[in-house]
Amino acid sequence: MPSKQNGFSLKRVLLPGIILQSVLIGGGYATGREIVEYGGKFGAGGWISGLAIFVGFSFISILSIEACRQWNVYDYKSLLKKMIGRGWIIYEIVYLMLAILIIAVMAAAAGEILYETVGFNKWIGVLLIVSLVGLLNYKGDEVIAKLETIGTIALFAAYILFAVLVFSTRGDSILAVFSRWDTSYLPEAPSIGLLIWTGVLYVGYNLAVYPASFFTYSGIKTKRESIIAGIISGLLMTIPWFLTYFAILAYYPDKNVLAGTVPWLTMLAPFHPIMIVIFGIVVGWTLVETATGMIHAFIHRIEKEVTARSGQPMKKMSKAYISIAALAASLLLAQVGIIDLVSKGYEIMAYAMIAVYGIPLLFFSRKLLAKG
Template identity: 50%
Template sequence: MSEQTQGKKSFFDGNFGRFILPAIILQSTLIGGGYATGREIVAYGAKFGSLGWIAGLAIFLGFGLMAFLMFEVARIFRAYDYKSMVKNLIGPFWFLFDIIYLLLAVLIISIMAAATGSIVESTLGINYWIGVVGIAVIVGILNLYGERLIERFETYGTIALMIGYIIFGIMVISTTWDDAMQVFASGNTSYVSDFSIWAIIWSGIIYVGYNLAVYPAALFTVKRQKSIKDTVVSGLVAGVLMTLPWFLTYFALMGFYPSEDVFGAEIPWLQMLDGYGTWVVVLFGIVVGWTLVETATGMIHAFLERLDNNLEELGKKKLTKKQSGLVAFITLAASVLLAEVGIMDLVSKGYTALGYGMLIVFGLPLITVGPYKIYKHFKEKKQKADTVA
C-alpha cells in the first residue's frame, strides 16, 4: 500500500467514525444475542403487556448512559481494549471481568449458534452443520482482515438488518395494530401477575446487565473520538440504535398479547411471521444468520484486541492476521460443539449468575468509578489551565 493511499481519510475517519460508528458496532454486536428471536423482548418487557414500554425506557437510558461512560473513560485513558478499560475501573481485580467476559461470550455465541443453525435449516433448507460452519468461516475471515473490514461489514450489515427488522415490524404491526391498541386501551397485563413498576424497571436493568458483554466490542472505535462532545453524542446514538429493535419487536408482540402460542414460543418472531409467505420466512432466516455473524465477530474481535494488548505489554509481537482468523474460527467452533454436547444446558443455568457478575465487575464500577474518574480528569485539566494562565 502506498503512502498516498495510507494517508487518505475515508468516510469512516470523519464525523461518522466519531459519532455514529461506535454506536453501530455496539448495536451490531448486541443484535444477535439481544433481538434475533424475540424471546429476549418477551422475557424483559413484553410479558408486562401495556406497561412493558417502561422496561424499554429503562433499557434505552441504561444502554445510552453505559455507552457514554465507557466511551469517555476509554477516550480519557486511551483504553482501547477491555483489559485496559477494566484496569481503570477495578484495578487489580480486572481478571474477574476477563473470566466472566469469556464465559458469557462463549455462552452467548453457543446459544446463538445452536438457535441459528436450527432456524437456517428450517427456513432456508440448509443443513444445520453447513450453515453453522459457513458462518464460522465468515467470522474467521472478518477477524483475519481486522478492524477496517469489520467496521465496514458491521456498518452495512447493521443497515441491512435494521431494514429487515423494520420490514418485519411494519408487516406485523400494520395488520395487528387494532389488537395492540386494545391491549394499551384496556391496560392489559394478564400474561403475568403480582408485579410492581419497580419489577418492570428492574427487568430492564437486568437486560442491560446481560448485554454489557457486548460493550468491549466497540472500544477500538473510540480511537477517533477527540472530546466529551463526541462521546455524549455517540452515547445517545448508541442508546437509540440499541433500543429501536426492542421497541419494534415489543409493539409487534402487543398485537398478539397474551397469546401463549407467541409468548411461549422459543422463537416468537417465527410465530408472528407465520402466514406472510415463504419469502418472509426465508428473509428471516438470512437475517438471523447475519445477526450471529455480527455478534460473534464483535465479541471475538474484542477478545483478540485484549490478546494483542497483553502481548505488547509482554514485549511480544501481536497476533498475525492468520492467527487472528484462526482464533476466531476455533472460538466459534468450540462454542458450537459445547452447545451440541449438552453443556449449553449447564451453562444456561449460570446465565443469570454471569449477568449479575457482569453488572458487579463492569456495570457498577462504570456508573460509580467512571463518573469520578471523568470528573477528576476535567478538574486536573482545569487546574493545569489555571496554572498556565
C-alpha cells in the first residue's frame, strides 16, 4: 500500500484550490461589483463568460502546478525566471501594482461597508484590518494556511446563504431573464466573442492570486494530482462567481443593483438586518484574506532573496512592516472609488498580467502537459 506521502492525498489536491479561492474571493467577488463588470451586466448571456472563467482558471491552475512541480520551484521569482528570464522584474512590477489595486478595491469597500453595517468608524475598521494582516504575515505559512482554510469555509457558507435568500424570493425573476434572453442593461446585445473575452480578462487580472498558492504545490507529486487539483481549483474559484451572477440576475436590469458601488448591499437590503451585519463581517474578513495572501506571496519572494544574500531568514517583524506598508499604499489608491478601480484599473492590469504570466505559461503548456 502506498504511503500517505507518495500515494494520493485529498488534502494535497484540495489545498491549492482553497488558498486560491480564499485569495481570489476578495478581488473577484466580495462586493458584487466585479461580477457586474465581468458577466452580470450581460444578463442572460453572462453565463458564457462564467464558463470561460471556469475553463481559464482550471487550465492555468493545472499549468501553474505542473510548472512548479516539474521545475521544482515554488516561488514566483524562480518560476518567472524559468519562463521569461530577466523579464521577471516586469512581472514583479505588474504584480505589485495589481496587488495594491485589488487591496485598494477591498479597502474602499470594507471601510464603507463596515461603517454602514456594523457602525465602525471607517478608520477603526481599516486599522483593525491592517493589524490583522500584519499579524497573520508575522505568524507565517502554517497559520495562514489554517486560518484561510477556516475562512474559506465561512465565506463559502455566507455567500451560499446570501444566494439562497435571493433565489428563494426572486427565483422567478432569474428564470424570466433567461426565458426572454434579457440583455437590456446594455444598449446592444453582447456577441459570443465579447462574452468569452470578458471571461478571459477576468481570469487575466486574477492571475495575480497564483503566487499566493505556490507554497501548496510542493505536496503535488504526479501529473494526475496536478490535473485533479487544477480542476478543483477552477471549481472553487468559479462557484462564487456563479452564485453572485445568478443573484444579480434576480434584479436584472435594475440600475440600483447593477450601477451600485456594492451591489450585495442593495440585494440584501430587503432581508433581515442581520444579513447586512453578516455581510459586513464577511467582507471585512475577505479583505484580510485577500491582503494576507497576496502580500504573503510577495514577502515569500523577498525572504528567499534575503536568505540567499545574507544566509539568515527574514525577521517576522520585517514581514509585518512590509504588510502594513503595502496596505498603506492601497488605502491611498482606494480614494479613487470602487467603480473606476474595477472597470478601468482591473482591465488594464488584466492585459498586463496576461502578457507577463498567462502567455509565457501557455508557451510552455505543450511541454508541461506532454511530460509525465
